[in-house]
Amino acid sequence: MNTLLKFDNVDFYYQTKTEEIKALSSVNFEVSDQEFCSVVGPSGCGKTTILSLTAGLLKASSGKILLKDKPVEKNDSRIGYMFQRDHLFEWRSIWKNITLGIEIQKPQNKEAKLELAENLLKKYDLYAFKNQRPSQLSGGMRQRVALIRTLVLEPQLLLLDEPFSALDFQTRLKVCDDVYEMIKSEKKTAILVTHDISEAISMSEKIIVLSSRPAAVKSVLKLNLKGKTPLEKREDPTFGELFDKIWKELTNEEKK
Amino acid sequence: MKKKNNNNLHAMYSKTHYEYVRKIKRDKTFILSMQILLFVAFIGLWELLATVNIIDPFFFSSPSRIYTTFVSLISSGSLWTHIGITLFETIIGFLIATALGTLIAILLWWNEKLRRILEPYIIILNSLPKIALGPIIILWVGSGATAIITMCVLICIVITTISMMNAFLSCDKDKVLLMQSMHANKFQIFCKLILPSAIPEFLSVLKINVGMSWVGTIMGEYLSSSAGLGYLIVYGSQVFKIDLVMTSTVLLCLLAGLMYAIICVIEKKFKR
Numbered sequence: 001m002n003t004l005l006k007f008d009n010v011d012f013y014y015q016t017k018t019e020e021i022k023a024l025s026s027v028n029f030e031v032s033d034q035e036f037c038s039v040v041g042p043s044g045c046g047k048t049t050i051l052s053l054t055a056g057l058l059k060a061s062s063g064k065i066l067l068k069d070k071p072v073e074k075n076d077s078r079i080g081y082m083f084q085r086d087h088l089f090e091w092r093s094i095w096k097n098i099t100l101g102i103e104i105q106k107p108q109n110k111e112a113k114l115e116l117a118e119n120l121l122k123k124y125d126l127y128a129f130k131n132q133r134p135s136q137l138s139g140g141m142r143q144r145v146a147l148i149r150t151l152v153l154e155p156q157l158l159l160l161d162e163p164f165s166a167l168d169f170q171t172r173l174k175v176c177d178d179v180y181e182m183i184k185s186e187k188k189t190a191i192l193v194t195h196d197i198s199e200a201i202s203m204s205e206k207i208i209v210l211s212s213r214p215a216a217v218k219s220v221l222k223l224n225l226k227g228k229t230p231l232e233k234r235e236d237p238t239f240g241e242l243f244d245k246i247w248k249e250l251t252n253e254e255k256k
Numbered sequence: 257m258k259k260k261n262n263n264n265l266h267a268m269y270s271k272t273h274y275e276y277v278r279k280i281k282r283d284k285t286f287i288l289s290m291q292i293l294l295f296v297a298f299i300g301l302w303e304l305l306a307t308v309n310i311i312d313p314f315f316f317s318s319p320s321r322i323y324t325t326f327v328s329l330i331s332s333g334s335l336w337t338h339i340g341i342t343l344f345e346t347i348i349g350f351l352i353a354t355a356l357g358t359l360i361a362i363l364l365w366w367n368e369k370l371r372r373i374l375e376p377y378i379i380i381l382n383s384l385p386k387i388a389l390g391p392i393i394i395l396w397v398g399s400g401a402t403a404i405i406t407m408c409v410l411i412c413i414v415i416t417t418i419s420m421m422n423a424f425l426s427c428d429k430d431k432v433l434l435m436q437s438m439h440a441n442k443f444q445i446f447c448k449l450i451l452p453s454a455i456p457e458f459l460s461v462l463k464i465n466v467g468m469s470w471v472g473t474i475m476g477e478y479l480s481s482s483a484g485l486g487y488l489i490v491y492g493s494q495v496f497k498i499d500l501v502m503t504s505t506v507l508l509c510l511l512a513g514l515m516y517a518i519i520c521v522i523e524k525k526f527k528r
Contacts, residue, residue, distance in 0.1 A: 055437055057433060057436065057437065075437060075439050077439055079437070080437070081433075081434065081437040083430050083433070083434060084430070085430065087428070087430060087431050087434050089431075089449070089452065089453075091452045100438065100448070101438040101439075103448070104435070104439060104440045104444050104448070105438065105439050153438065
């Protein structure tokens with residue numbers, strides 16, 4: 001598969017009043033087209049910083065971040081971002097939330113994008129709720145709406161910043177399945193940042209394990225678990241072994 | 257009919273739920289009854305004490321004297337002029353202060369440096385008793401309605417600016433990032449996110465400004481006026497017509513309550 005995203009020797013420093021904090025140190029990794037990749041690491045190591053840099057919300061202090069061989073730009077429109085919470089706007093209907101990006105960007109193919117939005121709502125059983133307010137939807141439905149809001153802008157790369165962390169465990173398992181199915185069905189590439197090792201293993205084809213701050217890539221694991229959905233993949237015999245391996249790497253990091 | 261409805265309730269819900277709903281209704285009726293009783297008791301006691309001369313009606317007036325003054329003001333035709341003038345000054349002051357205060361808040365949200373430069377001055381202005389500016393206002397804009405409206409605006413504008421600016425600044429940072437990740441410019445972020453999310457705070461500001469604008473107008477009328485409810489209060493106290501003072505005060509209470517109720521209706525419409 002072709003490489004979609006490349007981090008090439010990326011360093012990043014945070015500036016504070018009293019000091020300069022090195023958050024990333026020579027980060028190198030690649031994500032292929034249509035690949036589902038997860039980033040795990042100790043708390044506060046810089047996982048979200050990697051996503052912010054990829055989205056162009058922050059600028060790397062040195063090194064290159066290339067998307068299809070072109071450097072990412074500030075607020076790059078080739079990238080879609082999903083946050084920890086769904087951030088649906090309560091004063092807007094579900095339809096108005098989903099078409100928010102289209103309203104902002106005013107694309108030339110507006111009609112086609114609106115049609116895509118409508119089709120996605122139908123495909124993922126949310127069409128009946130299009131005129132309702134976000135508060136009338138369950139947590140899982142809200143996350144699906146948030147993902148559709150990102151997908152209608154047809155990004156080449158999806159960045160998922162712990163999008164399931166605000167959900168209870170049962171809903172979380174169900175939403176993981178739904179989101180995974182949506183991403184695979186729309187043939188999208190995704191990077192998931194998560195604290196949950198099980199979630200990372202069950203959803204990903206590749207896991208990037210980061211060291212503690214300043215974060216560097218400690219190891220890259222390629223996965224090929226049996227099962228069509230994240231829930232089925234949890235049944236794979238190697239699941240526990242992979243979990244232990246990543247767990248040990250992370251606990252060794254936290255001891256440092 | 258009522259009995260039939262009660263039987264229907266019994267059929268629809270369990271006995272516990274029926275009792276629960278009845279308790280809520282009973283509490284509501286009790287609170288409303290107590291509120292009415294308190295009002296009637298206060299008016300009755302006031303009238304009684306004035307009639308038996310325990311309190312001097314010359315200094316404390318009485319509900320019946322207030323009513324008589326009210327009727328005589330209506331029959332002389334001057335009441336509507338005074339109410340009209342005060343209402344006009346209050347509404348104009350309220351609208352100017354709310355609009356201008358919100359506009360300044362937008363400017364301060366838009367330009368962080370300007371906000372940081374002006375912050376200490378806004379804090380000083382907020383803590384300054386605006387009545388101190390009364391004589392200067394009269395010197396600058398002259399006496400009469402302009403001075404009264406200026407006083408009303410000065411009283412409301414600073415609190416409007418501070419409240420609205422804080423509402424704009426307290427918008428969820430991740431939501432702003434979401435808008436930025438969708439390529440929204442600052443104007444779009446403001447119109448589609450910051451402003452709608454500040455509407456609850458805006459409605460609170462409207463409620464505060466209702467009270468503040470009445471304070472501003474009456475203060476302005478105390479300083480310089482020849483008509484209006486504030487003028488009637490000052491005039492009444494100077495010539496010892498306490499009935500006139502009390503009637504004007506009661507009218508002020510009713511008008512302020514009415515304006516507050518209108519804001520509550522607007523709030524309900526927004527919340528729907």
